[in-house]
Amino acid sequence: MAEENRPAFAAERRERILELVRANGTMSLRDIAVKVRASEVTVRRDVRALEAEGLVDRRRGGAALPGRIGHEQSYAGKSEQCAAEKAAIAASAARLVRPGDAVTIGPGSTAEALARELASHTDLTVVTNSLRVADALLNAAGVEVVMTGGTLHGPIRALVGAAAEQFLDGLRVNRAFLTGNGVSADRGLSTPNPAVASVDRALAGCAEEVIVLADHTKIGADTMVPTVAPEMIAHLVTDNRADPEVLMTLEETGALVHVAVVMDARGQ
Structure with missing residues (x-):
């Protein structure tokens, strides 16, 4: 049962990560980990999965919206x-x-x-x-x-x-x-x-x-x-x-x- 619940939990966590990055433009892995109550290792894995889907860009120690290089945050x-x-x-x-x-x-x-x-x-x-x-x-x-x-x-x-x-x-x-x-x-x-x-x-x-x-x-x-x-x-x-x-x-x-x-x- 626990194994069946893991994909759903991971999907919810990644959706939350995506919401955070969209709200802030860019965030460090450490800050994301605090917000989603997960380890930085887990967050790094989630960010890689989101990057593979084209939803975020990985940066050194963090994540950003795709094309963040030209984006000016409010x-x-x-x-x-x-x-x-x-x-x-x-x-x-x-x-x-x-x-x-x-x-x-x-x-x-x-x-x-x-x-x-x-x-x-x-x-x-x-x-x-x-x-x-x-x-x-x-x-x-x-x-x-x-x-x-x-x-x-x-x-x-x-x-x-x-x-x-x-x-x-x-x-x-x-x-x-x-x-x-x-x-x-x-x-x-x-x-x-x-x-x-x-x-x-x-x-x-x-x-x-x-x-x-x-x-x-x-x-x-x-x-x-x-x-x-x-x-x-x-x-x-x-x-x-x-x-x-x-x-x-x-x-x-x-x-x-x-x-x-x-x-x-x-x-x-």
């Missing part, structure tokens, strides 16, 4: 995914900011988390094209916020286009904090949208060093448009669920990798 979806990891990454990245700094901060939910961490800083100038970043710093008395011009790109609540790029041309800041949808040793930081990528390059181009913020679901992933070449990434801030082998390849390109420990991983 801001709400990205904000809800890996919230604890993003908070830990933001806290770690904030320690790289010094009094008197001028920094650029790009769009994204992890960048917004960083802005919230920086709200208590003093003698800091933040240049950003992100409405969410600016809003997070709205009441920060010690932070001067400078917005670029540009055209609003709704999915990420950010300003893009020629006006934003022209505003950044000629500026010089200490550090640029950027996020994206993937970061790898082969292509560096990447994003699905060409307009977003173009402004990201401008944000990076006016900085003395570039700091990439990427949770474990982005590590080893590639998306359509490269923004920052691997050798231009001075620091990579990620979480302790990132694939250590991929982190080693990124270190070999010259990036200093900072691994933030998520609170629940400490048993707290």
Whole structure:
């Protein structure tokens, strides 16, 4: 009887996995395993079966919707995914900011988390094209916020286009904090949208060093448009669920990798 029940249980579990991937765009095997209450080994087998049916694409340590390389997930979806990891990454990245700094901060939910961490800083100038970043710093008395011009790109609540790029041309800041949808040793930081990528390059181009913020679901992933070449990434801030082998390849390109420990991983 137990043997007869296994196929039905597996089918229900795979349907749930498919629902999760469709809702989030991409997910790590670990996060899927927690959601469906199964081992990562079982989930990996399920993902292979779903890939064989053309329903998902396997990625290093996770699964994505087919054709995910060109897909831009909604801001709400990205904000809800890996919230604890993003908070830990933001806290770690904030320690790289010094009094008197001028920094650029790009769009994204992890960048917004960083802005919230920086709200208590003093003698800091933040240049950003992100409405969410600016809003997070709205009441920060010690932070001067400078917005670029540009055209609003709704999915990420950010300003893009020629006006934003022209505003950044000629500026010089200490550090640029950027996020994206993937970061790898082969292509560096990447994003699905060409307009977003173009402004990201401008944000990076006016900085003395570039700091990439990427949770474990982005590590080893590639998306359509490269923004920052691997050798231009001075620091990579990620979480302790990132694939250590991929982190080693990124270190070999010259990036200093900072691994933030998520609170629940400490048993707290």
